Amino acid sequence: MYKGQKILAVIPARGGSKGIKLKNLKTLNKKSLLQHVKICIDKLGSLIDHSVVSTDNEKIMKHAKKIGLDAPFLREKKLSGDLVDGNLVTLDALKKTEKIYKVKFDIILTLEPTCPLRDFNNIKKIIKKLVNSNFHSVLTVSKLDTKYHPFKQLAVKNNRIDFFNKKGRKIIARQQLKETYIRNGEGYAVKKKYFVKNKNVFTNNNSFVESKNFSWSIDTLFDLKYCEWILKNKAKF
Numbered sequence: 001m002y003k004g005q006k007i008l009a010v011i012p013a014r015g016g017s018k019g020i021k022l023k024n025l026k027t028l029n030k031k032s033l034l035q036h037v038k039i040c041i042d043k044l045g046s047l048i049d050h051s052v053v054s055t056d057n058e059k060i061m062k063h064a065k066k067i068g069l070d071a072p073f074l075r076e077k078k079l080s081g082d083l084v085d086g087n088l089v090t091l092d093a094l095k096k097t098e099k100i101y102k103v104k105f106d107i108i109l110t111l112e113p114t115c116p117l118r119d120f121n122n123i124k125k126i127i128k129k130l131v132n133s134n135f136h137s138v139l140t141v142s143k144l145d146t147k148y149h150p151f152k153q154l155a156v157k158n159n160r161i162d163f164f165n166k167k168g169r170k171i172i173a174r175q176q177l178k179e180t181y182i183r184n185g186e187g188y189a190v191k192k193k194y195f196v197k198n199k200n201v202f203t204n205n206n207s208f209v210e211s212k213n214f215s216w217s218i219d220t221l222f223d224l225k226y227c228e229w230i231l232k233n234k235a236k237f
Helices: 033-047 058-066 086-101 120-131 166-170 192-198 221-232
Strands: 007-012 050-054 107-110 137-143 154-157 160-163 181-191 206-210
Touching: 007 033, 007 086, 033 058, 033 120, 050 058, 050 086, 086 107, 086 192, 107 120, 107 192, 120 137, 120 181, 120 206, 160 166, 181 192
Parallel strands: 007 050, 007 107, 137 206
Antiparallel strands: 107 181, 137 181, 154 160
């Protein structure tokens, strides 16, 4: 709890990932991706009132309970496909957790296991910024190198390639480009009343915390091995 606001952390961990089978059980530095989330939650301490794993897989549920995470229900199949909106998964977890434990939360925090390099200090910051402001949600972001700016991106159509945005034709130097950011998946914090109303973390009033640490989202085995290398060589950077 922070300043009287009850906080629920939702950990979405489905079992049907196509890139890596049972991805959330894969180990990184001898710990499963779920364990890396557990470590973050433990570091946050009393800031988090309750944490819950939303999964559609019994193996993941069993592992979550083994490492000390709460997994009181299995997610329905309709919320387990590749194209299911993650916001609906979080909303479902919120409703089920409130019903099971007969408690109401004020802040919903989503922590994806696929972002194991997160810094728990960034999670603290998004929670505190959200509670101490009028923003509806606060999320972690990473600054993009200008090499990947939207105006520099290209698109292919009918075997021809051209700028994704026509404004790109006028860009001749990086100094012409404004800084851009991407969601890095470390954390999303949203006020419940707006989340339930919009069914989306994004409303018309969002803010951010920029992650200064290296952040990476795991989708493939290469990503997993890359993050392993980062952890092993972190002290060298």
